[in-house]
Amino acid sequence: MGRSGRVTLTDVAKASGVSRATVSFVLNDDPRQTISAATRERVMEAAQDLGYVPHGIARALREGSSRIVVLNVDWGMEGNFSRSYVRGLDEELAEHDHMLLVRYGHSIPEATQKVLDTIVPRAVLRLGEVYMQGHAPSEDDWESGFAANAALQIGYLADRGHVRIAMATPDHDFPLIEARLGFAQEAARRRGLPPLESFVVQRPREAGATAVESFLATHPEVTALAALDDDVALRSLTALRDLGLRAPEDVAVIGFDETEHGSLSTPALTTVHIDAEVLGRIAARNALGIDAGGLAPVRGRIVVRASA
Structure with missing residues (x-):
């Protein structure tokens, strides 16, 4: 328990095995x-068992007392997807008189809680969080979502005869590696x-060549x-070249x-290539409780060049 003897969000978070921010969202039944x-269910059971009583910060979060939405972007996710997502999220929030605050780095619960306590944002989002939680993709996701883009990469190689x-x-560390590998396998x-x-494919260059060899x-x-991404693909191409192999003649390589x-x-x-701007706009509307009807994810596309 906290020093005062009162059960805190931290106590509930430890008991349920999630972050303080997640506990806040659950206890306030935030639909965004x-x-x-x-x-x-795990959070609610822990709160009930511990006898947790909400306080002022929780009420302020529920009421959405500021016009700020926070987006956490983990290290390693700073590619075209995140840039286009941020652009769409920022523009949509601005159209509804809200401001976006982007935080880069690992989403540490304590740091997130400091943000909550300081500015009481309308919502706190984490890029790709739904996939980090291990949710199985829906068939819609296989049509135009993250799973579809992963399948696009594998399908391109399969269509060219690669078995x-x-x-x-x-x-x-890459937060979405398990999801990406799972989608690719499926x-x-x-x-x-x-x-x-x-x-x-390890770094530096010599280690990468050794790993590929x-x-x-x-x-x-x-x-x-x-x-997994273009950075790994380019290091793989360099390794092949250092080994005297050709792409795509000896080994084809495709990025992401x-x-x-x-x-x-x-x-x-x-x-x-993935354009996630519309996903950012959908996330903004969901965070603000606005109907996102009429907005639909755009499926990625293959940028055909010479390596595969």
């Missing part, structure tokens, strides 16, 4: 937040392909690499979440 039924495909992943299954292998030596059947650097590489990088 996407929180699973299982998490809500043995591997996922190239980064050597640092996309391969739906295509009738064998399960995808995966390996880490070691992987291909033990998996000679692999003919294509689907990279297009960056401008891919067009400057040799060979130029084939990748998946």
Whole structure:
């Protein structure tokens, strides 16, 4: 319990195994937040067992006393997807006389709570949070959502005759890696392909070449690499070149979440372009309790270049 003996949000958060921010959203029944039924039930049970009593901050959050919406963007998610998402979120909020505050870095519960206590934002969002929580994608998500974009990458390689495909992943924490790998595996299954292998392309350059060389030596059947993002794809291309291999003749490489650097590489990088502006606008309307009807996600597209 807190020092005063009163049960606090921190106590409920520890008991339920979630962040203080999540506890706040659940206890205030905030409809603007996407929180699973299982998490809500766990928080409510912990609060009841501990005898938690809400206080002024919780009431202020429920009432939405400021016109600020906070977006947490984890490290490693600063690509075209996040930039377009932020643009759409910011513009839509501005149209409704609200302001966006973007926080980069790991979404630490204590830091998030300081924001809540200081400015009492209308809502606190986290980019990609629904996928970080392990929610299974709906069929709509397979049509035009994040799952569809992951499937687009695998499908492009499959359409070009590649059967043995591997996922190239980064050597640092990436919040959506489990979701991406899961979507890719399901996309391969739906295509009738064998399960995808995966390996880490390490840094610096020499380590990356060693990692690619070691992987291909033990998996000679692999003919294509689907990279988690463009950065990993470009490091994979560099490694292949250092090993005296050609893309796509020896091993095809495709990126994800297009960056401008891919067009400057040799060979130029084939990748998946994603425009998430409409997703940002939908998130803004949901946060403000405004009908998002008429807005629909835009499916990604393949940027065809020379590497795959």
